[in-house]
Amino acid sequence: MEGRSERLLFHFAFLILDYFMMKCPNCSKPVEWQDNPHRPFCSERCKLIDFGRWADEEYRVPAEPAPVANEDERSTVRDEEEP
Numbered sequence: 372m373e374g375r376s377e378r379l380l381f382h383f384a385f386l387i388l389d390y391f392m393m394k395c396p397n398c399s400k401p402v403e404w405q406d407n408p409h410r411p412f413c414s415e416r417c418k419l420i421d422f423g424r425w426a427d428e429e430y431r432v433p434a435e436p437a438p439v440a441n442e443d444e445r446s447t448v449r450d451e452e453e454p
């Protein structure tokens with residue numbers, strides 16, 4: 372009986388530790404939660420990297436397809452084929 376409750380205590384200790392020792396979403400390093408202005412990131416660098424990744428994806432979506440350029444390409448190829 373005693374051994375089991377000890378193990379439970381150990382288990383809860385780890386759960387609590389896990390709760391307070393959050394991991395950085397960018398580099399998975401343990402993050403200090405108290406007095407950390409960059410949480411949930413471990414540092415300002417990781418925060419900026421993650422933010423940059425988000426901004427990158429947002430910029431990429433509307434800028435991708437450009438089907439108008441195809442017609443221009445075709446006409447230049449035709450010009451080149453003429454001797």
Ligand SMILES: [Zn+2]
Pocket residue numbers: 395396397398399400412413414417
């Ligand atoms: Zn980090």
